Amino acid sequence: MADEPLFLAIDQGTQSVRAMLFSKHGQLVAKAQQHITPYFSKQPNWAEQNGDYFWHHLGRACQGLWQQHPTLRDRVVAAALTCQRATMICLDEDLQPVRPATIWLDSRRTDRYPPLPFWMQWGAAAAGMSHMLYQLRSKAECNWLAADFPQDWQRTRHFVQLSAYLSHLLTGQLQDAVSSQVGYVPFDHKRQAWARPGDLKWKALTVRPEQLPPLVQAAQTLGRISASAAAHTGIPEGLPLYAAGADKACEVLACGGIRPDVACISYGTTATINTGNAKYVEPMPFLPAYPAAVPHAYNSEIIVQRGYWMVNWFKREFAAHEVRQAEERGIAPELLFDELLDASPPGSMGLVLQPFWNPGVKFPGPEAKGAVIGFGDVHTRAHLYRSIIEGLAYALRHGKDQLQKRNGQTITALRVAGGGSQSDRIMQITANIFGLPAERIHTYEASGLGAAINAAVGSGSYPDHATAVSAMSHRGTRFEPDDATAHLYDRLYKEVYLRMYDRLSPLYRSIRHITHYPKH
Known part of the structure; x- marks a missing residue:
């Protein structure tokens, strides 16, 4: 309808x-996109980007939207922002930014962090948390900033997520969404608030309470678009900006992940599997459930670091032919990768990949490395590519098994988003490896839809998130598992994949001791 209200989502x-x-029915009416350079690196393992760089391109994306669709701006009734998570700025x-933002891909560490009282160290050791505590203290941006850039840290009055910084530029108010708080910050995930005084996190981290922003729940207002932001972006001045949350949280919401029997898979740079829950359920002991893009709800998440990053790695190292073909045809190289899947059978003729190129804190473990086993003279690039896709799905199926156990509820539905979900072949592989139907939602822009759902609820278009999800998120193509192929994958998963880590982890430890890589 020509006069139907619209919701602006900035992703x-x-x-x-x-x-x-x-639209109110969840249809993507218009879109403008600005590609950005994710980060620059002054030294190996650094990943930084200037705050004004993000703001400049956000403004260009919004202005491009109005230029392409000038008649739609007057129909916009509310806005919401979703943002990459765990990107911090001083x-x-x-x-004003003290230094560039630290992108979530930055892998710097420090061994110079605040000392803990002996009784806290003893308590962490007794609870089996010593390694987790070390990871927190060594990886936390505030700790290595204080150690390596003390003058910058002394000037830092506010230490916030990129989402808070952009919200401030949009509204003039420094606030952030509860569901954006993912990272090494003193956040109480169960209470969904900054940690109480006396919490161990305040002792482990250098950040102080006054440096952190006020938090608001999803669909609550962050402020209204300021005059300066309106001039920069073209968004109508005074338009309300509602809290939404981090991109993964919004993606899960858009996929309908508001119950523990629905698993949401994201085939993104980081591959994840999530279940939504009204109660706090840690996906693994000592790993928190993150705040959902729904007030006072939670997402239990298992992460495969560097998930679909491996597709980019394959493209860079092994796919020069497809890259050249794609340039000649004016399409994305990834569209040609389906031909590699067609050229290789399920199971990759015995090639099995363990996708732990970048190990996590607990899953699979700090010593893990990537591995590919089963090589033979029959194997080609096509088999290697298929083994990457299958290995990611195996890892996410393992995550599904863990979430079912922790939630005490069987997962009966899979919703899939992210770049990999655009491939019918990958969707079919996912259904076959999980032995469950796999569905897309109706739009590829899942994170944007999740933000729009919060704008719709915040503006009063829907009374609650469940009603908004029912009205705005619709089922897309459904892929049913093939029984014979699912049986093959089930055997490979149980008899090979699940045994790989225990068999290989002693070798990983030896590799690290001999080569001193990766460093921990």
């Missing part, structure tokens, strides 16, 4: 920023 991702308009007393 500040790792690879691009997108400004999108969604601001001075005038709310």
